[in-house]
Amino acid sequence: MLTVFTVYFYAVRRVLAIIPMGLLVLTFTFFMLRYVPGGPYDSERELPQEARTEIMSYYAHEQSVPSQYVHYLGKIMRGDLGPSYRQVGWSVRELMADKVGVSLELGFYALMVAMLIGCAVGLFQAVNYGKFCDRWLATVEILFICVPTFVLGPLLCYVFVCHFRWFDAFGWSSGKSKILPIITLSIQYAAFLGRLTRQSMHDQSSQLYVRTARAKGLTPGQIFRRHIFPNGIPPVIAYLGSTCAGVLSGTFIVENLFNIPGLGRLFIQSISNRDYPVISGIVLVYVALIVVCNLAADLTLIAIDPRIRLRNHKHSAPRRYVTH
Helix, strand or coil, rough: CCCHHHHHHHHHHHHHHHHHHHHHHHHHHHHHHHHHHCCCCCCCCCCCCHHHHHHHHHHHCCCCCHHHHHHHHHHCCCCCCCEECCCCCCEEHHHHHHHHHHHHHHHHHHHHHHHHHHHHHHHHHCCCCCHHHHHHHHHHHHHHHHHHHHHHHHHHHHHHHHHCCCCCEEEEEEEEHHHHHHHHHHHHHHHHHHHHHHHHHHHHHHHHHHHHHHCCCCCCHHHHHHHHHHHHHHHHHHHHHHHHHHHHHHHHHHHHHHCCCHHHHHHHHHHCCCCHHHHHHHHHHHHHHHHHHHHHHHHHHHHHHHHHHHHCCCCCCCCCCCCC
């Protein structure tokens, strides 16, 4: 039987297992930034040696790189992400405070649109499997999967902004300016979810227990509600964890395409400015968000699939589904 203690134990175990991976990502980011040619103090106009020495001393850069790493980890443990190197007087936390909400809003809306459109289209294809409408929708899904975001965004702007003038192309201040970024970010994942839902539901409809249910006289609606949908939806939920990660990372491109003041745009600007603390802080936030999304997907699977409940009760990880 699934208990609150079992779910709590599994969630804590998963979080503890992710901590070493997060530390590895943070360590790799730190040393990669330090050993890449160039630095935050390089500019077209060379700084005087005295000023450069004073700045490096202020940010504790006169120490060796391993010493800087230990010092940085100590600050992270205290919840201090450090100051920005290029925006004097601003801390990393202050820079991210008013931008993380924009990125989360964009990611949330894009995920909801992808889920609603993808699952609805996939269910429609499963019901009409092999028909002309199914084959036509499958072709459209492949097209959207193959078209990258940085190509789809300008195409949508050209059609719906330059030609029809229905939406605004840039910013995040009104409903007209939010529609195109959300569509650009969600359409590829909606196509993935549509194909996965279609194939998963079709595979379940050809199982022996469905034939047995038909032989017992159950209606198609009853068979779908009681058998096909409950057994076909777990692979879709399992894929939502990686979908959340893809949507979050996709905000980097979309925010720069549409000039949205979110974490993704701040990340690209920080790379150009070699603002090491801001880059590391954003990487840390995105790693935490991806961990939370994957954990939520796994806990949802445990709640709806009795087979996973049994395996989790024996303290093993949930079964992963292979997407086709």
